[in-house]
Amino acid sequence: MYTIYVGDKPIILTTENEKETDFKSYLLKTVNIGKVIKKLNKTDLAAVHLIHKNPDKLLKKFLKLLPNVIAGGGKVYNANKEILFIYRNDKWDLPKGKAEKKESIEETALREVEEETGVKGLEITKPLPTTYHIFKRNGKHKIKVTYWFEMTTDFEGKLYPEENEGITRVEWLGKQASTEALENSYANIRVLV
Numbered sequence: 001m002y003t004i005y006v007g008d009k010p011i012i013l014t015t016e017n018e019k020e021t022d023f024k025s026y027l028l029k030t031v032n033i034g035k036v037i038k039k040l041n042k043t044d045l046a047a048v049h050l051i052h053k054n055p056d057k058l059l060k061k062f063l064k065l066l067p068n069v070i071a072g073g074g075k076v077y078n079a080n081k082e083i084l085f086i087y088r089n090d091k092w093d094l095p096k097g098k099a100e101k102k103e104s105i106e107e108t109a110l111r112e113v114e115e116e117t118g119v120k121g122l123e124i125t126k127p128l129p130t131t132y133h134i135f136k137r138n139g140k141h142k143i144k145v146t147y148w149f150e151m152t153t154d155f156e157g158k159l160y161p162e163e164n165e166g167i168t169r170v171e172w173l174g175k176q177a178s179t180e181a182l183e184n185s186y187a188n189i190r191v192l193v
Contacts, residue, residue, distance in 0.1 A: 005188050006041065007187075013062055029061065065143075071112075074112075086161065097115070109147065116161070123153065
């Protein structure tokens, strides 16, 4: 099973055909993804289930529905066990960005975290779950596939928000502040933190 977010509403890829309650089900191979996105955005529908009989093909078939944007990002801990957050578009988020040609996804994640926050000395400690969300750019929907990594750093320098990327703040947040920030964040970020 996979979850792809449209805003905070999930599209769930599944092999199970469940009785519809607050969600609608469609067959993955015949779905009109544009109509599904519109329905999630314009109605109080809680979720959509896209069904396919083969669990190994669920994600592969879904990713063919829209152009993909590959990104890498980090959930970064400092020596005080605080998490590095960015503030962009009036929401708390984790630093991430698009992969560049000939760059491994780990290199993307490290580069993007450093560029968006000014934090140096980053070290990947383990991979985290990959997230998927649908967004709209220039009138076209795309699927952002973000590969996440847990990282650590001993960096204690000044934080620099990458303002030309719309980032207005960068902060290390402890457990309580992280919990509060997640109330004004994205569903796929809440899954990671």
